[in-house]
Amino acid sequence: MQSTYNSHVKRIVVGLIVIVALGLAGKKLLAPKSFGVYGHYRADAIEEAAAIEIRHGTNASCLSCHPFEAQIHLSGKHSTISCEFCHGPYADHAKNGKKIGTLPVKTGEEIKILCLRCHNRAIQARPGEVIKTVIMPAHLEEQKVKTTHICNQCHHVHAPLRYINHAKRIVGMQEAS
Numbered sequence: 252m253q254s255t256y257n258s259h260v261k262r263i264v265v266g267l268i269v270i271v272a273l274g275l276a277g278k279k280l281l282a283p284k285s286f287g288v289y290g291h292y293r294a295d296a297i298e299e300a301a302a303i304e305i306r307h308g309t310n311a312s313c314l315s316c317h318p319f320e321a322q323i324h325l326s327g328k329h330s331t332i333s334c335e336f337c338h339g340p341y342a343d344h345a346k347n348g349k350k351i352g353t354l355p356v357k358t359g360e361e362i363k364i365l366c367l368r369c370h371n372r373a374i375q376a377r378p379g380e381v382i383k384t385v386i387m388p389a390h391l392e393e394q395k396v397k398t399t400h401i402c403n404q405c406h407h408v409h410a411p412l413r414y415i416n417h418a419k420r421i422v423g424m425q426e427a428s
Protein backbone atom coordinates (compact mmCIF):
# COMPACT_ATOMS: atom_id res chain seq x y z
CA MET A 252 0.00 0.00 0.00
CA GLN A 253 2.75 2.42 1.14
CA SER A 254 4.84 2.06 -2.08
CA THR A 255 1.88 2.67 -4.38
CA TYR A 256 1.08 5.85 -2.47
CA ASN A 257 4.72 7.06 -2.91
CA SER A 258 4.89 6.37 -6.64
CA HIS A 259 1.74 8.43 -7.10
CA VAL A 260 3.33 11.44 -5.36
CA LYS A 261 6.57 10.90 -7.24
CA ARG A 262 4.78 11.06 -10.55
CA ILE A 263 3.15 14.34 -9.60
CA VAL A 264 6.46 15.82 -8.42
CA VAL A 265 8.29 14.69 -11.58
CA GLY A 266 5.43 16.07 -13.67
CA LEU A 267 5.65 19.44 -11.91
CA ILE A 268 9.44 19.57 -12.34
CA VAL A 269 9.08 18.85 -16.06
CA ILE A 270 6.47 21.60 -16.43
CA VAL A 271 8.63 24.15 -14.56
CA ALA A 272 11.72 23.12 -16.59
CA LEU A 273 9.79 23.48 -19.86
CA GLY A 274 8.48 26.86 -18.68
CA LEU A 275 11.96 28.15 -17.82
CA ALA A 276 13.41 26.84 -21.10
CA GLY A 277 10.52 28.39 -23.02
CA LYS A 278 11.01 31.72 -21.31
CA LYS A 279 14.75 31.65 -22.13
CA LEU A 280 14.11 30.77 -25.76
CA LEU A 281 11.08 32.94 -26.48
CA ALA A 282 11.58 36.12 -24.38
CA PRO A 283 12.82 39.06 -26.50
CA LYS A 284 16.52 39.95 -26.00
CA SER A 285 16.06 43.24 -24.15
CA PHE A 286 13.37 41.89 -21.82
CA GLY A 287 14.10 42.63 -18.17
CA VAL A 288 16.98 45.08 -18.70
CA TYR A 289 15.14 47.83 -16.78
CA GLY A 290 12.18 45.93 -15.46
CA HIS A 291 9.46 43.52 -16.36
CA TYR A 292 9.18 44.75 -19.96
CA ARG A 293 11.14 44.97 -23.22
CA ALA A 294 13.77 47.73 -22.94
CA ASP A 295 13.74 48.20 -26.74
CA ALA A 296 10.08 49.20 -26.54
CA ILE A 297 11.13 52.59 -25.15
CA GLU A 298 13.33 53.43 -28.14
CA GLU A 299 10.76 52.08 -30.58
CA ALA A 300 8.02 54.24 -29.07
CA ALA A 301 10.30 57.29 -29.04
CA ALA A 302 11.09 56.77 -32.73
CA ILE A 303 7.43 56.88 -33.82
CA GLU A 304 6.78 60.05 -35.82
CA ILE A 305 4.70 62.62 -33.92
CA ARG A 306 1.54 63.03 -36.02
CA HIS A 307 -0.36 65.60 -34.00
CA GLY A 308 0.38 69.17 -33.02
CA THR A 309 -1.64 71.37 -30.72
CA ASN A 310 -4.07 74.11 -31.69
CA ALA A 311 -1.13 76.47 -31.19
CA SER A 312 0.65 74.67 -34.04
CA CYS A 313 -2.07 75.89 -36.45
CA LEU A 314 -2.07 79.45 -35.14
CA SER A 315 0.91 80.91 -37.00
CA CYS A 316 -0.42 79.97 -40.44
CA HIS A 317 -4.16 80.29 -39.74
CA PRO A 318 -4.50 83.32 -37.46
CA PHE A 319 -7.95 84.14 -38.88
CA GLU A 320 -9.56 80.73 -38.14
CA ALA A 321 -7.63 80.39 -34.88
CA GLN A 322 -8.86 83.77 -33.67
CA ILE A 323 -12.53 82.92 -34.32
CA HIS A 324 -12.06 79.48 -32.78
CA LEU A 325 -10.48 80.89 -29.61
CA SER A 326 -13.29 83.40 -29.16
CA GLY A 327 -16.12 80.84 -29.14
CA LYS A 328 -17.59 77.79 -27.49
CA HIS A 329 -15.31 75.46 -29.43
CA SER A 330 -12.10 77.00 -28.11
CA THR A 331 -11.26 73.84 -26.19
CA ILE A 332 -11.87 71.53 -29.17
CA SER A 333 -8.86 70.29 -31.09
CA CYS A 334 -8.58 71.58 -34.66
CA GLU A 335 -7.23 68.17 -35.60
CA PHE A 336 -10.31 66.33 -34.37
CA CYS A 337 -12.22 67.94 -37.24
CA HIS A 338 -9.42 68.37 -39.79
CA GLY A 339 -6.98 65.50 -39.29
CA PRO A 340 -3.36 65.27 -38.21
CA TYR A 341 -0.78 68.03 -38.51
CA ALA A 342 1.77 65.62 -40.04
CA ASP A 343 -0.36 65.18 -43.18
CA HIS A 344 -0.43 68.94 -43.69
CA ALA A 345 2.63 70.82 -42.50
CA LYS A 346 6.30 70.17 -41.87
CA ASN A 347 9.16 72.50 -40.91
CA GLY A 348 6.97 75.57 -41.35
CA LYS A 349 5.72 74.58 -44.82
CA LYS A 350 2.47 73.21 -46.15
CA ILE A 351 3.16 69.70 -47.49
CA GLY A 352 -0.31 68.23 -47.97
CA THR A 353 -4.01 68.96 -48.05
CA LEU A 354 -6.30 68.23 -45.13
CA PRO A 355 -9.85 67.10 -45.82
CA VAL A 356 -12.45 69.82 -45.30
CA LYS A 357 -15.85 68.38 -44.53
CA THR A 358 -18.87 69.58 -46.50
CA GLY A 359 -22.65 69.02 -46.49
CA GLU A 360 -23.87 65.85 -44.81
CA GLU A 361 -20.34 65.08 -43.60
CA ILE A 362 -20.53 68.16 -41.37
CA LYS A 363 -23.74 66.91 -39.80
CA ILE A 364 -22.11 63.57 -39.04
CA LEU A 365 -19.06 65.34 -37.58
CA CYS A 366 -21.12 67.57 -35.27
CA LEU A 367 -23.34 64.72 -34.14
CA ARG A 368 -20.34 62.63 -33.14
CA CYS A 369 -20.20 64.91 -30.12
CA HIS A 370 -23.64 66.55 -29.91
CA ASN A 371 -26.07 63.67 -30.49
CA ARG A 372 -28.45 63.18 -27.55
CA ALA A 373 -28.71 59.54 -28.58
CA ILE A 374 -25.19 59.03 -27.25
CA GLN A 375 -25.66 58.35 -23.55
CA ALA A 376 -23.21 59.44 -20.85
CA ARG A 377 -22.84 63.01 -22.10
CA PRO A 378 -23.90 65.16 -19.15
CA GLY A 379 -25.51 68.44 -20.19
CA GLU A 380 -23.21 70.49 -17.93
CA VAL A 381 -20.26 69.30 -20.02
CA ILE A 382 -21.70 69.29 -23.50
CA LYS A 383 -25.07 70.32 -24.89
CA THR A 384 -26.71 67.76 -27.11
CA VAL A 385 -29.56 67.89 -29.60
CA ILE A 386 -32.10 65.45 -30.98
CA MET A 387 -32.32 65.39 -34.75
CA PRO A 388 -34.41 66.28 -36.64
CA ALA A 389 -36.33 67.80 -33.68
CA HIS A 390 -33.66 70.50 -33.28
CA LEU A 391 -34.38 71.72 -36.81
CA GLU A 392 -38.14 71.41 -36.44
CA GLU A 393 -37.90 73.69 -33.37
CA GLN A 394 -36.14 76.26 -35.56
CA LYS A 395 -38.93 75.85 -38.12
CA VAL A 396 -36.61 75.04 -40.99
CA LYS A 397 -36.47 72.12 -43.41
CA THR A 398 -34.81 69.06 -41.88
CA THR A 399 -32.30 69.05 -44.74
CA HIS A 400 -30.52 72.05 -43.18
CA ILE A 401 -26.86 71.46 -42.34
CA CYS A 402 -25.50 72.58 -38.96
CA ASN A 403 -23.16 75.19 -40.43
CA GLN A 404 -26.03 77.05 -42.09
CA CYS A 405 -26.74 78.46 -38.61
CA HIS A 406 -23.67 77.61 -36.50
CA HIS A 407 -20.22 78.87 -37.40
CA VAL A 408 -18.20 75.66 -37.21
CA HIS A 409 -15.32 77.39 -35.40
CA ALA A 410 -17.47 79.39 -32.94
CA PRO A 411 -20.91 77.80 -32.94
CA LEU A 412 -22.87 80.52 -31.14
CA ARG A 413 -21.17 83.49 -32.84
CA TYR A 414 -23.97 84.51 -35.20
CA ILE A 415 -26.77 83.07 -33.10
CA ASN A 416 -25.84 85.39 -30.24
CA HIS A 417 -25.45 88.23 -32.72
CA ALA A 418 -28.93 87.56 -34.09
CA LYS A 419 -30.37 87.36 -30.58
CA ARG A 420 -28.79 90.68 -29.67
CA ILE A 421 -30.41 92.28 -32.72
CA VAL A 422 -33.89 91.07 -31.78
CA GLY A 423 -33.29 91.81 -28.08
CA MET A 424 -33.41 88.21 -26.85
CA GLN A 425 -31.17 86.78 -24.15
CA GLU A 426 -27.95 85.34 -25.50
CA ALA A 427 -27.22 81.63 -25.32
CA SER A 428 -24.46 81.55 -22.74
Ligand code: HEC
Binds near residue numbers: 320335
Ligand atom coordinates in the same frame (compact mmCIF):
# COMPACT_ATOMS: atom_id res chain seq x y z
C1 HEC B 1 -15.85 71.27 -34.75
C2 HEC B 1 -15.01 70.96 -35.88
C3 HEC B 1 -13.94 71.95 -36.27
C4 HEC B 1 -12.93 72.45 -35.49
C5 HEC B 1 -12.67 72.21 -34.01
C6 HEC B 1 -12.13 73.28 -36.35
N1 HEC B 1 -12.64 73.26 -37.61
FE1 HEC B 1 -11.91 74.24 -39.21
N2 HEC B 1 -13.54 73.73 -40.32
C7 HEC B 1 -14.48 72.80 -39.93
C8 HEC B 1 -15.42 72.60 -41.02
C9 HEC B 1 -16.60 71.64 -40.98
C10 HEC B 1 -15.01 73.45 -42.08
C11 HEC B 1 -15.66 73.63 -43.45
C12 HEC B 1 -17.07 74.13 -43.39
C13 HEC B 1 -17.24 75.55 -42.99
O1 HEC B 1 -16.31 76.36 -43.09
O2 HEC B 1 -18.38 75.91 -42.59
C14 HEC B 1 -13.81 74.15 -41.60
C15 HEC B 1 -13.07 75.05 -42.34
C16 HEC B 1 -11.75 75.41 -42.03
C17 HEC B 1 -10.84 76.11 -42.92
C18 HEC B 1 -11.17 76.59 -44.31
C19 HEC B 1 -10.94 75.48 -45.28
C20 HEC B 1 -11.34 75.87 -46.68
O3 HEC B 1 -10.46 75.85 -47.55
O4 HEC B 1 -12.53 76.15 -46.88
C21 HEC B 1 -9.64 76.24 -42.26
C22 HEC B 1 -8.37 76.87 -42.79
C23 HEC B 1 -9.83 75.69 -40.93
N3 HEC B 1 -11.12 75.19 -40.84
C24 HEC B 1 -8.87 75.66 -39.95
C25 HEC B 1 -9.13 75.34 -38.62
C26 HEC B 1 -8.21 75.59 -37.53
C27 HEC B 1 -6.85 76.22 -37.66
C28 HEC B 1 -8.83 75.15 -36.39
C29 HEC B 1 -8.36 75.27 -34.94
C30 HEC B 1 -7.97 76.59 -34.50
C31 HEC B 1 -10.11 74.58 -36.80
N4 HEC B 1 -10.26 74.73 -38.14
C32 HEC B 1 -11.01 73.96 -35.93
C33 HEC B 1 -14.54 72.17 -38.71
C34 HEC B 1 -13.75 72.46 -37.62
Ligand code: HEC
Binds near residue numbers: 313350
Ligand atom coordinates in the same frame (compact mmCIF):
# COMPACT_ATOMS: atom_id res chain seq x y z
C1 HEC C 1 3.20 76.10 -42.18
C2 HEC C 1 1.91 76.73 -42.28
C3 HEC C 1 0.69 75.93 -41.89
C4 HEC C 1 0.43 75.26 -40.70
C5 HEC C 1 1.36 75.11 -39.51
C6 HEC C 1 -0.92 74.79 -40.81
N1 HEC C 1 -1.46 75.12 -42.03
FE1 HEC C 1 -3.30 74.71 -42.70
N2 HEC C 1 -2.88 75.55 -44.52
C7 HEC C 1 -1.71 76.21 -44.82
C8 HEC C 1 -1.80 76.75 -46.18
C9 HEC C 1 -0.73 77.57 -46.89
C10 HEC C 1 -3.07 76.38 -46.68
C11 HEC C 1 -3.68 76.70 -48.03
C12 HEC C 1 -4.14 78.14 -48.09
C13 HEC C 1 -5.30 78.43 -47.22
O1 HEC C 1 -6.37 77.79 -47.39
O2 HEC C 1 -5.21 79.31 -46.32
C14 HEC C 1 -3.73 75.62 -45.61
C15 HEC C 1 -4.98 75.07 -45.70
C16 HEC C 1 -5.64 74.43 -44.67
C17 HEC C 1 -6.95 73.85 -44.77
C18 HEC C 1 -7.80 73.75 -46.03
C19 HEC C 1 -7.53 72.43 -46.74
C20 HEC C 1 -6.11 72.32 -47.27
O3 HEC C 1 -5.35 71.48 -46.76
O4 HEC C 1 -5.74 73.09 -48.18
C21 HEC C 1 -7.25 73.36 -43.53
C22 HEC C 1 -8.53 72.63 -43.13
C23 HEC C 1 -6.13 73.61 -42.66
N3 HEC C 1 -5.18 74.26 -43.38
C24 HEC C 1 -6.09 73.27 -41.33
C25 HEC C 1 -4.94 73.34 -40.54
C26 HEC C 1 -4.85 72.82 -39.19
C27 HEC C 1 -5.99 72.16 -38.44
C28 HEC C 1 -3.58 73.07 -38.76
C29 HEC C 1 -2.96 72.68 -37.42
C30 HEC C 1 -3.02 71.26 -37.05
C31 HEC C 1 -2.88 73.72 -39.84
N4 HEC C 1 -3.73 73.87 -40.90
C32 HEC C 1 -1.55 74.11 -39.80
C33 HEC C 1 -0.62 76.33 -44.00
C34 HEC C 1 -0.50 75.82 -42.73
Ligand code: HEC
Binds near residue numbers: 329369370412427428
Ligand atom coordinates in the same frame (compact mmCIF):
# COMPACT_ATOMS: atom_id res chain seq x y z
C1 HEC D 1 -15.02 66.89 -30.54
C2 HEC D 1 -16.37 67.13 -30.09
C3 HEC D 1 -17.15 68.24 -30.78
C4 HEC D 1 -17.45 68.36 -32.11
C5 HEC D 1 -17.00 67.48 -33.27
C6 HEC D 1 -18.33 69.49 -32.22
N1 HEC D 1 -18.53 70.04 -30.97
FE1 HEC D 1 -19.75 71.59 -30.53
N2 HEC D 1 -19.07 71.61 -28.62
C7 HEC D 1 -18.27 70.65 -28.06
C8 HEC D 1 -18.07 70.94 -26.66
C9 HEC D 1 -17.24 70.12 -25.69
C10 HEC D 1 -18.79 72.12 -26.41
C11 HEC D 1 -18.96 72.83 -25.06
C12 HEC D 1 -17.82 73.74 -24.77
C13 HEC D 1 -18.07 74.54 -23.51
O1 HEC D 1 -19.22 74.65 -23.07
O2 HEC D 1 -17.10 75.09 -23.02
C14 HEC D 1 -19.41 72.51 -27.65
C15 HEC D 1 -20.25 73.61 -27.81
C16 HEC D 1 -21.12 73.76 -28.89
C17 HEC D 1 -22.25 74.67 -28.94
C18 HEC D 1 -22.66 75.62 -27.85
C19 HEC D 1 -23.59 74.93 -26.90
C20 HEC D 1 -23.84 75.77 -25.70
O3 HEC D 1 -24.90 76.41 -25.65
O4 HEC D 1 -22.98 75.78 -24.83
C21 HEC D 1 -22.87 74.51 -30.15
C22 HEC D 1 -24.09 75.24 -30.67
C23 HEC D 1 -22.09 73.51 -30.88
N3 HEC D 1 -21.05 73.08 -30.09
C24 HEC D 1 -22.36 73.12 -32.17
C25 HEC D 1 -21.52 72.29 -32.92
C26 HEC D 1 -21.61 72.10 -34.35
C27 HEC D 1 -22.62 72.77 -35.23
C28 HEC D 1 -20.62 71.22 -34.69
C29 HEC D 1 -20.24 70.74 -36.07
C30 HEC D 1 -19.67 71.76 -36.95
C31 HEC D 1 -19.92 70.84 -33.48
N4 HEC D 1 -20.48 71.53 -32.43
C32 HEC D 1 -18.89 69.91 -33.41
C33 HEC D 1 -17.73 69.55 -28.71
C34 HEC D 1 -17.82 69.31 -30.07
Ligand code: HEC
Binds near residue numbers: 387390427
Ligand atom coordinates in the same frame (compact mmCIF):
# COMPACT_ATOMS: atom_id res chain seq x y z
C1 HEC E 1 -31.87 76.61 -38.56
C2 HEC E 1 -30.72 76.94 -37.78
C3 HEC E 1 -30.00 75.80 -37.06
C4 HEC E 1 -29.48 74.65 -37.58
C5 HEC E 1 -29.51 74.19 -39.03
C6 HEC E 1 -28.85 73.95 -36.48
N1 HEC E 1 -28.99 74.65 -35.33
FE1 HEC E 1 -28.24 74.18 -33.50
N2 HEC E 1 -29.12 75.84 -32.69
C7 HEC E 1 -29.77 76.83 -33.39
C8 HEC E 1 -30.15 77.89 -32.48
C9 HEC E 1 -30.90 79.16 -32.85
C10 HEC E 1 -29.69 77.49 -31.18
C11 HEC E 1 -29.79 78.26 -29.90
C12 HEC E 1 -31.03 77.88 -29.18
C13 HEC E 1 -31.20 78.69 -27.93
O1 HEC E 1 -30.31 79.45 -27.56
O2 HEC E 1 -32.24 78.57 -27.35
C14 HEC E 1 -29.05 76.20 -31.36
C15 HEC E 1 -28.48 75.48 -30.32
C16 HEC E 1 -27.70 74.34 -30.50
C17 HEC E 1 -27.04 73.63 -29.44
C18 HEC E 1 -27.10 73.98 -27.96
C19 HEC E 1 -28.34 73.33 -27.41
C20 HEC E 1 -28.59 73.71 -25.97
O3 HEC E 1 -29.20 72.86 -25.28
O4 HEC E 1 -28.23 74.80 -25.55
C21 HEC E 1 -26.37 72.58 -30.01
C22 HEC E 1 -25.53 71.53 -29.30
C23 HEC E 1 -26.65 72.64 -31.43
N3 HEC E 1 -27.47 73.70 -31.70
C24 HEC E 1 -26.15 71.72 -32.34
C25 HEC E 1 -26.54 71.66 -33.67
C26 HEC E 1 -26.13 70.62 -34.55
C27 HEC E 1 -25.21 69.47 -34.21
C28 HEC E 1 -26.71 70.88 -35.76
C29 HEC E 1 -26.64 70.07 -37.03
C30 HEC E 1 -26.96 68.65 -36.89
C31 HEC E 1 -27.48 72.12 -35.61
N4 HEC E 1 -27.36 72.54 -34.32
C32 HEC E 1 -28.21 72.74 -36.62
C33 HEC E 1 -30.01 76.82 -34.75
C34 HEC E 1 -29.68 75.80 -35.62
